Amino acid sequence: MNSYSPTYALLIFFILSILIFLLFRPKRGWYWVIKNNLKINEKTVTEDVLKYLYHNEISGNEVNIISLTAVLKFSDRLVVDVVKKMTIKELIKFDGNVLSLTEAGRDYALRIVRVHRLWEKYLAEKTGYDKVEWHDRAELMEHRLSHKETDLLATQLGNPLYDPHGDPIPTNQGEIANLKGAALSSLAVNSVGRITHIEDKPDIIYKQIYAENIHIGSQIRVIENNQKRVVFYAEGEDFVLAPIVAANITVDILEKDVIEEENKSRLSSLKINELANIAGISKEIRGESRRRLLDLGFVKGSPIKIDLKSPLGNPKAYLIKGTSIALRNDQASKILIKKI
């Protein structure tokens, strides 16, 4: 205890804490970075190249080696090396300097897309991870699952058709449904449609859409659309978006005869002493939560009203089927009602 001094002890403690923080902080901690870098191999790079080519083929953009190396987060040398090997294996081909997929390459790419979207579906249905994390986690997982495991996963999820963002999931035969609809930013004023897809890339835009509380499956009507902003009406509320954000939302224009009346609103907008009937549960409530709500009687047509408000305003208790059930406001915003 001769050399002990509380100041030194504190100093050593803080240096240690900072070290541990740098090593293990989420995502950018040195430990994770090193661990992830060790995992990068040719398979990962090959699959990422295929996926990038596939997505650009769908959207009709041309890809050359320069744009490829710019987008992928690997060293240029590694990418060029892998591309060389891929042409030999006939997964991709060069037309001049434009890169495109061969038949075999497209099959492989579809398989990766299938794993990615199935895994997102799995995360949405069976785990509690936040929406904004699904994409990154699926990016890691798509390189790991084998053919057999993927089919097993699909069976367990009940062979889903769409991933939670609304993208179609390829079948194990490599068939894929076409995504119907157009970008929200391209719609004319007063057109009515249903949101079928919300793009999860880039992160920044997805987070904005997420924060606006916009749901897949909502029926919308465009109110205003110009260079500065896109305004649309859905479920009793007006939503204002920048055109660049609106471009990431896909809307399927509805035929006249399937347009539902616009008197639906969200349960969160119900006021004390108002009566309403349940009109449905949004697609955004999934898995266990959705089943629980259905079990409790939140089904189309059930009458509902507010029973109690908690002292802090959230949650509220709703009287449904003769029972008082408390729901949080963010859940209530995903249940649709028709006010009486």
Place this chain on the structure above:
Amino acid sequence: MKKKSVENIISLSNNLRWQIGDDFHDHLAEGIYADASEIVNNAVQTDNQKKQFRLDSKIDKIVTSKIWGFPIMFLILGLILWITIIGANYPSSILANLFLENIHPALKSFASNIGMPWWLDGFLIDGVYMAVAWVIAVMLPPMAIFFPLFTLLEDFGYLPRVAFNLDYLFKKSGAHGKQALTMSMGFGCNAAGVVATRIIDSPRERLIAIITNNFSLCNGRWPTQILIATIFIGAVVPSSLSGLASVSAVIGIAILGIFFMFFSSWALSKTVLKGEVSTFNLELPPYRPPRFWKTVYTSLIDRTLIVLWRAIIFAAPAGAAIWLISNINIGDQSIAAWIINSLDGFGFLLGLNGVILLAYIVAIPANEIVIPTILMLTVLVTGIAGGDGAGVMFELDSANETANILKAGGWTLLTAVNVMLFSLLHNPCSTTIYTIYKETKSVKWTLLASILPLIMGFIVTFLVAQIWRIII
């Protein structure tokens, strides 16, 4: 041939699946409800139930109102804790008198009459018997008061309203409103609090409630807090204020525990637990008059006796260990003294000492025996007069005598403050650890729940000790 038809069926089913879309679960539930309500309309007549419901909603309006909701809640929970702490004193002292002052000497003289060797008599009577007797005397009365009261409230239907009132605060830290109940239950006993988390049906929130339950100051720790606060904190202020000062110190520790509970709930839900499924809904059942005797009976059998039994099973070997380490010598010192010496350096760094750390190690089975163990070990290593001999735990009737022994053991105000902090922030007792394992069936979560509070305790006491030494 056969294989081909199987393939046909599979491709047909795939096709159909594409056609029916993914809404069919919803339609199914709707259909079932439609059928059910038709049957209800035909079969059930409703008439006089309406009146019953009115009374319910009147009570609800008051207990969840903006003005009265929180005061009523704090009043009721405070009252229950107060009745428990005050009410348990008398039966506890009667039991302690019976087990420790009467039966213990009787057993000792019986043992010497039949010529039992000293080591067997010490091991069985001073070690095993003492620990078990102590745990029963200190643990049984508060639990026998607290659990029935709490269960009565539960049976009446008030507790779901507490969860409803507090949910927003818990939501902020990623937890479930019902955690308010398991936390309150933890003030009685952490093991019972962990069992009570069964009412939380969302997996993530339930794990949060289990792992953070230990931050509720349980019945086994209240007496430690009160004793230390009376001796050391009460002594810093003028004697007219000493009662107030020590009471506020204890309440302050309990509130600090709630703060740590919220903080670690938040941290857990953002890191290791974020992948667990999270759902929320809370049913507010109608009130009903509690079935008094049935409730008292079941809460005594289900909660009190089960917890007590687990505690006894763990306390017996602990008593044996305490006696053995104080009576077996290696070289010229007992094992206890060796361990204390080697822990002294680390203890000093935390503002504690080796005796306290060793006491917390051997007293993992029950927080109730920490103070008796500290007293016994202090007498053992300092060699001052007092106590009943090596390995025999004891407690003193007057706080003054206890203070003298502790001060002779080198305790300062810093030691006292840090013992109070460490008593709040250390691993759960073995009964609770075992219960956590039973409930989660997972070694991983059990380890996390055991180690997390200990690490927090080390960090907090370390920081307090260093800053204290720099400033004072």
